Amino acid sequence: MTDVPPQLFVIFGGTGDLAKRKLIPALHRLGSRNLLGEKQAILGVARDEDFDDDALRSWAREALADAGVGADEAGDWCDDRVFYQSLPNGTADEFQALAQRIEKIEGDLGLPGNRVFYLALPPGAFPPTIAGLGEAGLNRSPGWTRLVVEKPFGRDAASARELNELCHQHFDESQIYRIDHYLGKETVQNLLVFRFANAIFESLWNRDRIECVQITVAESLGVGSRADYYDRAGALRDMVQNHVTQLLSLIAMEVPTTFDADSVRYEKIKVLKALDEIRPQDVVLGRYGPGSIDGRDVAGYLDEPDVPDGSHTETFVSLRLRIDNWRWQGVPFYLRTGKSMPRRLTQIAVLFRRAPVCVFEPLGSCNIGSNVLILRLQPDEGFVLCFDVKEPSEPLTMRTLPLSFHYRDAFGEIPEAYETLVLDVLTGDQTLFVHAEETEASWNRYDPILQSSLPLHDYAAGSWGPAAADRLLAERGHTWHPPVDV
Numbered sequence: 001m002t003d004v005p006p007q008l009f010v011i012f013g014g015t016g017d018l019a020k021r022k023l024i025p026a027l028h029r030l031g032s033r034n035l036l037g038e039k040q041a042i043l044g045v046a047r048d049e050d051f052d053d054d055a056l057r058s059w060a061r062e063a064l065a066d067a068g069v070g071a072d073e074a075g076d077w078c079d080d081r082v083f084y085q086s087l088p089n090g091t092a093d094e095f096q097a098l099a100q101r102i103e104k105i106e107g108d109l110g111l112p113g114n115r116v117f118y119l120a121l122p123p124g125a126f127p128p129t130i131a132g133l134g135e136a137g138l139n140r141s142p143g144w145t146r147l148v149v150e151k152p153f154g155r156d157a158a159s160a161r162e163l164n165e166l167c168h169q170h171f172d173e174s175q176i177y178r179i180d181h182y183l184g185k186e187t188v189q190n191l192l193v194f195r196f197a198n199a200i201f202e203s204l205w206n207r208d209r210i211e212c213v214q215i216t217v218a219e220s221l222g223v224g225s226r227a228d229y230y231d232r233a234g235a236l237r238d239m240v241q242n243h244v245t246q247l248l249s250l251i252a253m254e255v256p257t258t259f260d261a262d263s264v265r266y267e268k269i270k271v272l273k274a275l276d277e278i279r280p281q282d283v284v285l286g287r288y289g290p291g292s293i294d295g296r297d298v299a300g301y302l303d304e305p306d307v308p309d310g311s312h313t314e315t316f317v318s319l320r321l322r323i324d325n326w327r328w329q330g331v332p333f334y335l336r337t338g339k340s341m342p343r344r345l346t347q348i349a350v351l352f353r354r355a356p357v358c359v360f361e362p363l364g365s366c367n368i369g370s371n372v373l374i375l376r377l378q379p380d381e382g383f384v385l386c387f388d389v390k391e392p393s394e395p396l397t398m399r400t401l402p403l404s405f406h407y408r409d410a411f412g413e414i415p416e417a418y419e420t421l422v423l424d425v426l427t428g429d430q431t432l433f434v435h436a437e438e439t440e441a442s443w444n445r446y447d448p449i450l451q452s453s454l455p456l457h458d459y460a461a462g463s464w465g466p467a468a469a470d471r472l473l474a475e476r477g478h479t480w481h482p483p484v485d486v
Helices: 017-032 053-066 071-081 092-109 123-135 157-170 186-197 227-252 261-274 407-411 417-427 436-450 467-474
Strands: 007-012 040-046 082-086 115-119 145-149 176-178 210-218 283-289 291-293 296-298 316-321 333-338 345-352 372-378 382-390 398-406 456-460
Touching (some): 007 017, 017 071, 040 053, 053 071, 071 082, 092 123, 115 123, 123 145, 123 157, 176 436, 227 333, 227 436, 398 407
Parallel strands (some): 040 082, 283 456
Antiparallel strands (some): 210 345, 316 333, 345 372
16 A cells, blocks of 8 residues: 655535544544554634634544544544634635645644645535635645545536536646545445456456346435435436446446556546437436335425425436447446435346246246346445255255355455545545546436436335336336345
8 A cells, every 4th residue: 555645634614514424533543543644634624713723623522522532532633633724705815824824734743745625515615615726826735736526526517517627727637536435435446356356257247148237326314404405406416427327337347457547437438438328218207205214204305394395306316328338238227316215225236147048947947037246335235146046845946045245244344435535535546536527428428317307206205216217127128126135
């Protein structure tokens, strides 16, 4: 692993929810594993003028306590490295004051000028913050400078292009880390190892052996307190354009020449460019109504707090996609994601083609199913290979049984996604981050859906979505593969 050089980690939105729940705990865990090097400081930047260094240190101690860190350990860690700078209005003078504070902290601590600027901000704050950094000269430093941008990166193809253009006015692409926390999950990264290190599977990974691929990203929670954001986004923007499409590209990509950022990202971009036009008959949009999850009554979307009357926002999307290339011609890729579904689940099901001839018909058994490879990304990460075996009985009877692997059993607790991604930022590894061309290629495919007026299909909370999503598969003789516990 590349050593982490001394650096200053600047968090815009430094008193926000993402910093508290994810970033501060991730940085602490990396430090406790001796992965951050000897010198590292954190500068929280926010609008509150009443905050100061001591207030942010107290706030960070609370964040670490919530993450299970002892009071003494949290106190020592925060007092040594946590600082605060207010940026109430985002003016040029305030960015100049920020630059001066950065230089002072680096001078006092003997840091060489390596800087991370993490935008843990609402999307509307990205452009002025990026411009402010560039105009204050904070896009360059005595060491290296890296800009981390959270999702969503744009609202459509046009806004994504504008944001990319703004980023490139002030930062090189090599400095920009568009983060998608799904890509930091160990099991997502293992998709590449699973495919390209195990020839038994890669040799089967094509249209001749695979009948269809199904990707499910289900959330059991409803919109909760996020209605203000979610009603302006919807499931397509919030999940499909980024998380689900990233999983699709990793499953479908060609073998990279080497395992480095440029090669992996190049192959992912090729998949997105090979996606066929998405037709209206390939799309099902849904919205959850009242229902029951785990024995408790759940309100429908329109009855959730802060959801405007007459909202037409989708909480469920199902797609049938086609990849127009040599490997995948004729293989349907089914994607679905939704809120208020029966359980939290991220699962990829690869259904292999059935045996072309049933040789067991004379023995009275021809109920041969498809072999299925289940890749479980959350929860209980692992994979399952389902295959047919003979039951010890007469007449001949076959049963589909699973062969499973569970990450926790093999490796214990695996790192949280943000730990992996923060460490990659600090070491300069862009493999798990999204390239500018990826964002635009993805938005280009989904823009026609965003601009259309497709109907919303109702589904009960606690179900797997509207019946129309099942028909999307049934038209090709398929059904959604049920969850398989690893």
